Amino acid sequence: MSETIKVKSAEMQLLEDKMTMLVQTGRIDNLIDLLAVLSDNIEMTTQPMIEKMINSIDNLATVGFITENAVRYAKREMTKNDVPSFFGLLKLMQDEDVRRGLVFMLNLTKGIGKQI
Amino acid sequence: MKKKILIVGGGTAGTMTANNLAKKLMPEIERNEVELAMISDSKNHYYRPGAMYVAFQKAAGHEFIRDQRSLLMPEIDFFVDPAIEINVKANYVKGKSGKRYDYDFLILATGCEVAAERIPGLAEGGDWFYSYEGAKKIAEKFAKIQSGRILVTVNFPKTPNVPHQCGIAPVETTMMLHDYLTERGVRENVEIVYTYPTKAQAVENGLFLQSPTSKVLPTVFDSVRVKHETGFTLARVDPENKIAYSEEGKSISFDILMSTPPFQAAKVIRDSGLSKALDNEGWLPTDKKTLKVIGLKNVYTLGDTVDLPVSKAGGTIHNQTDIVADNIAAELRYGYPTESYDGKVIAVAQMGLTCGMPLWYDYQEDVQPTPCSKLGSFMRLGFNKGLYWAAARGML
Numbered sequence: 001m002s003e004t005i006k007v008k009s010a011e012m013q014l015l016e017d018k019m020t021m022l023v024q025t026g027r028i029d030n031l032i033d034l035l036a037v038l039s040d041n042i043e044m045t046t047q048p049m050i051e052k053m054i055n056s057i058d059n060l061a062t063v064g065f066i067t068e069n070a071v072r073y074a075k076r077e078m079t080k081n082d083v084p085s086f087f088g089l090l091k092l093m094q095d096e097d098v099r100r101g102l103v104f105m106l107n108l109t110k111g112i113g114k115q116i
Numbered sequence: 117m118k119k120k121i122l123i124v125g126g127g128t129a130g131t132m133t134a135n136n137l138a139k140k141l142m143p144e145i146e147r148n149e150v151e152l153a154m155i156s157d158s159k160n161h162y163y164r165p166g167a168m169y170v171a172f173q174k175a176a177g178h179e180f181i182r183d184q185r186s187l188l189m190p191e192i193d194f195f196v197d198p199a200i201e202i203n204v205k206a207n208y209v210k211g212k213s214g215k216r217y218d219y220d221f222l223i224l225a226t227g228c229e230v231a232a233e234r235i236p237g238l239a240e241g242g243d244w245f246y247s248y249e250g251a252k253k254i255a256e257k258f259a260k261i262q263s264g265r266i267l268v269t270v271n272f273p274k275t276p277n278v279p280h281q282c283g284i285a286p287v288e289t290t291m292m293l294h295d296y297l298t299e300r301g302v303r304e305n306v307e308i309v310y311t312y313p314t315k316a317q318a319v320e321n322g323l324f325l326q327s328p329t330s331k332v333l334p335t336v337f338d339s340v341r342v343k344h345e346t347g348f349t350l351a352r353v354d355p356e357n358k359i360a361y362s363e364e365g366k367s368i369s370f371d372i373l374m375s376t377p378p379f380q381a382a383k384v385i386r387d388s389g390l391s392k393a394l395d396n397e398g399w400l401p402t403d404k405k406t407l408k409v410i411g412l413k414n415v416y417t418l419g420d421t422v423d424l425p426v427s428k429a430g431g432t433i434h435n436q437t438d439i440v441a442d443n444i445a446a447e448l449r450y451g452y453p454t455e456s457y458d459g460k461v462i463a464v465a466q467m468g469l470t471c472g473m474p475l476w477y478d479y480q481e482d483v484q485p486t487p488c489s490k491l492g493s494f495m496r497l498g499f500n501k502g503l504y505w506a507a508a509r510g511m512l
Contacts, residue, residue, distance in 0.1 A: 045494065050497050051497065051501055054502030054503065055502060057503070058503075058505055061505065061506045062186075062505070065509050073190050073191075
């Protein structure tokens with residue numbers, strides 16, 4: 001009858017030592033529980049849940065994109081131009097983008113008003 | 117003097133690159149030394165991979181279409197004006213409106229388009245999911261089929277070592293089709309036959325364009341009862357009798373033909389005289405490292421327009437866009453490009469409706485197939501339906 005000799009690699013020995021430490025200190029129970037919770041969460045997550053969650057993240061990213069761009073743009077314009085006079089302010093309103101932005105802000109307040 | 121950078125094309129490649137350039141060149145933009153402009157043939161941005169979900173009734177389509185202006189930073193001037201002429205000697209692109217767009221640096225990101233007319237009978241007898249119109253049409257057929265045969269065919273460009281759009285898509289959709297028909301309860305009565313051409317880039321008589329994946333596919337297909345046959349290069353289709361004929365002399369009848377049709381570069385590229393591709397396919401000769409159009413000092417290209425051997429897909433563009441942006445920024449600052457593309461492609465393949473397989477490869481290493489998982493599918497879904505827009509905006 002032939003005898004099988006199994007040689008343990010250094011990596012396997014290291015892993016065994018670390019696992020032994022986890023078992024001896026009782027930490028293994030919590031880690032197993034944690035893995036079980038992770039697994040349960042994956043199991044219970046559905047595609048519609050992912051879609052709704054990612055949609056919320058996309059909305060936040062969109063708000064971040066618009067806000068960051070607008071602040072940078074406004075700062076640049078402020079640096080380039082002097083503070084306008086009253087009539088200068090009115091002149092700004094001739095710009096279509098300014099008017100679009102203003103209408104958006106007004107509608108934004110309406111949208112908030114509808115919810116409070 | 118102010119330098120002008122012109123981006124032609126408002127798809128994934130153009131949009132990502134425009135935003136990445138605006139971010140990288142912000143100091144120059146603030147000093148009024150650089151101007152960025154984009155021209156596109158559409159006011160809308162279409163995320164093409166979304167069409168695949170439309171084909172299987174998992175999305176309506178509108179989720180993947182957005183106003184292009186909403187995806188661009190305000191530093192980028194955007195014009196809806198289809199490009200009709202590229203003049204690389206005088207450094208300008210002419211729009212359909214007659215307007216001339218001068219440039220110091222040009223980025224050609226005009227993608228590719230379905231050219232079903234290159235196969236006789238395919239436009240009339242075949243279907244595909246590579247456009248939203250095509251996906252809606254095939255979705256209706258998938259929803260109605262009760263029994264019969266669905267034939268999958270794949271055509272490659274005639275130009276050697278250039279792939280069709282999204283190399284893994286035929287495999288993905290075959291697996292999704294199996295799941296979809298199983299969901300509908302008709303899978304037992306519908307035969308799926310996956311075919312692949314004799315020559316697919318470096319692979320001959322395989323089922324995929326890279327050898328390691330090609331070798332595991334028979335086992336994968338057998339496990340879901342998908343019949344598979346290599347050596348079938350679609351040559352013509354008889355739409356009346358619903359028969360597909362191959363260059364190798366075989367014929368297969370079908371009820372639905374789900375094809376990966378021939379593709380070609382955009383008309384403005386094909387008409388430009390810049391391409392040396394066979395059959396007037398229009399792929400741009402591209403330096404595999406710098407991503408410059410070979411022979412032109414100030415013209416870059418990326419995405420589906422190139423003649424590189426890597427996949428024509430978003431996961432490729434995401435790795436090319438920073439190379440192009442960095443190289444143009446470096447040329448403006450130091451006078452020479454500094455970055456080199458290694459051929460990296462990163463994606464998650466949708467191997468069925470609920471299983472995703474992360475994959476990556478480059479010029480040196482092929483994809484190493486791994487088992488797909490539910491988490492992988494969540495990653496893919498999350499990217500397609502949300503994170504993509506952040507990536508297009510240059511946020512990730």
